[in-house]
Amino acid sequence: MKSKAIRIYEFGGPDVLTWEEVDVPDPGEGEVQIRHTAIGLNFIDTYHRTGLYPVDLPTGLGSEATGIVEAVGPGVTGVAVGDRVVYAGTPANSYSEIRNIAAWLLVPVPDDMPDEQAAAVLLKGLTAWYLLRRSYRVNKGDAILLYAAAGGVGSLTSQWAKHLGATVIGVVSTDEKVELARANGCEHIVMSDDADIPGTVKGLTGGEGVAAVYDSVGRDTFFASLDSLRPHGTMVTFGNSSGPVDPFAPAELAKRGSLYVTRPILFHFVNTREKLLHACDELFDVVHSGAVSISIGQQYALKDAAKAHRDLEARKTTGSTILLP
Ligand SMILES: NC(=O)c1ccc[n+]([C@@H]2O[C@H](COP(=O)([O-])OP(=O)(O)OC[C@H]3O[C@@H](n4cnc5c(N)ncnc54)[C@H](OP(=O)(O)O)[C@@H]3O)[C@@H](O)[C@H]2O)c1
Numbered sequence: 001m002k003s004k005a006i007r008i009y010e011f012g013g014p015d016v017l018t019w020e021e022v023d024v025p026d027p028g029e030g031e032v033q034i035r036h037t038a039i040g041l042n043f044i045d046t047y048h049r050t051g052l053y054p055v056d057l058p059t060g061l062g063s064e065a066t067g068i069v070e071a072v073g074p075g076v077t078g079v080a081v082g083d084r085v086v087y088a089g090t091p092a093n094s095y096s097e098i099r100n101i102a103a104w105l106l107v108p109v110p111d112d113m114p115d116e117q118a119a120a121v122l123l124k125g126l127t128a129w130y131l132l133r134r135s136y137r138v139n140k141g142d143a144i145l146l147y148a149a150a151g152g153v154g155s156l157t158s159q160w161a162k163h164l165g166a167t168v169i170g171v172v173s174t175d176e177k178v179e180l181a182r183a184n185g186c187e188h189i190v191m192s193d194d195a196d197i198p199g200t201v202k203g204l205t206g207g208e209g210v211a212a213v214y215d216s217v218g219r220d221t222f223f224a225s226l227d228s229l230r231p232h233g234t235m236v237t238f239g240n241s242s243g244p245v246d247p248f249a250p251a252e253l254a255k256r257g258s259l260y261v262t263r264p265i266l267f268h269f270v271n272t273r274e275k276l277l278h279a280c281d282e283l284f285d286v287v288h289s290g291a292v293s294i295s296i297g298q299q300y301a302l303k304d305a306a307k308a309h310r311d312l313e314a315r316k317t318t319g320s321t322i323l324l325p
Helices: 043-050 117-135 152-163 174-184 197-204 221-227 251-255 275-290 300-315
Strands: 002-008 020-023 029-039 062-072 084-089 098-102 144-149 167-172 188-191 208-217 229-237 261-263 297-299 322-324
Touching: 002 300, 020 029, 020 300, 029 084, 029 300, 043 300, 062 117, 084 117, 098 152, 117 152, 117 229, 117 297, 117 322, 144 152, 152 167, 152 174, 167 174, 167 197, 174 188, 188 197, 197 221, 197 322, 208 221, 221 229, 221 251, 261 297, 297 300, 300 322
Parallel strands: 144 167, 144 208, 167 188, 208 229, 229 261, 297 322
Antiparallel strands: 002 020, 029 062, 029 098, 029 322, 062 084
C-alpha cells in the first residue's frame, strides 16, 4: 500500500518537513491499518521535529488522528474494517494518509461527533482530564492559574475547570485571545507580558495565591508560576512552549510555602486500555453535556503542515488545529 506522508530526516525548523510517498506494509500482530480523515496538530509535534523529545530518524510526525479502519492484523479483536476511530499515541506518524498502529490505542468515535472534532479533542481533552482530575484534583472554589487559555489544551481545560467549580485565571497574549479565554470560562485574565504576574494573581485572590498553576510555557514562566501559588499549592509544569525548565533547587519550594511540583505526561495516565477508555468516557461526557465545547480555530492541508507549525510556534493559532489529508 502507498501513502503520502510527512517525514523528517533531520531535526530543525518547519523546513525539515518533507511531503512524500511511502510504503505501508500490511498491519502486523496487534495492529490495524487506518486511513486518516482528520489529523490533530499538537505542540508535541514541534518537540519531535526539533529533537527536544528525541526520536529515531528518519521519522513521521504527529500523535493524533481520526480515521477509518481499512485492515486488521493477526490477533486483533474488538476492532473491525470500516470502524470510525480516533487515537492519541505514538510512534509519531499521524501526518499521513494511511498508517498502521497498535489496535489497543483506538477509541470509537461517538456517533454524533464529526471526524474533525474527534481529532481536535482527543489528545488535548485527555490532557485537560488528567490535569484537572489526576495531577491536581481541582476542588469547587479553587482558584487556578492556566497559561495559554485560548490555545488547544487551554480552551478545553478552562471550560472543564469552570464546570468543576474552579475560578480560572487565564493567561493570554492578545486582545483577541482575551475574548476567547473569557468565552472559555476564565473569570480573570492576566496578560502574558505582565511584568508581575504573581502580584496580579495575588491581587485577584485576596493576597493568598492560587491552589494550582497549570504551566505549559516552561522556561520563561517557571518561577512566576511558583510565586503565584498559595502555601502547599501545586505547580503542574506540563509543557515547554518557551523551552524546557532549567534545573532548580528543591529549597525553592520550601521557601515559597512547602509547594508541590509535578511534571506529568499524558501517556502515563492512559497507558492501559482500561485507563484510556475510562478517561475517554469522562471526556465525552463533558462534551455531550455541553460543559466543554470543541473549538477548531484553523485547518490546513496536511501537505502544508510546515505552515501550521510556523503559526503554532508564532502563537498565531487559537483553539485546536486540524490537518486534512
Ligand atoms: N505533558 C503533556 O501531557 C501535554 C499534553 C498536551 C499538551 N502539552 C503542552 O501543552 C501546551 C499546549 O499545547 P497545544 O498543542 O494545545 O498548543 P496551544 O496552547 O494551542 O499553543 C501554544 C500556546 O502557548 C502560548 N505560548 C506562551 N509562550 C509561548 C512561546 N514562547 N512560544 C509559543 N507559544 C507560547 C501561546 O498562547 P498565548 O499567545 O496566549 O500566550 C500559544 O498559542 C504545550 O506546551 C504542550 O507541550 C503537554
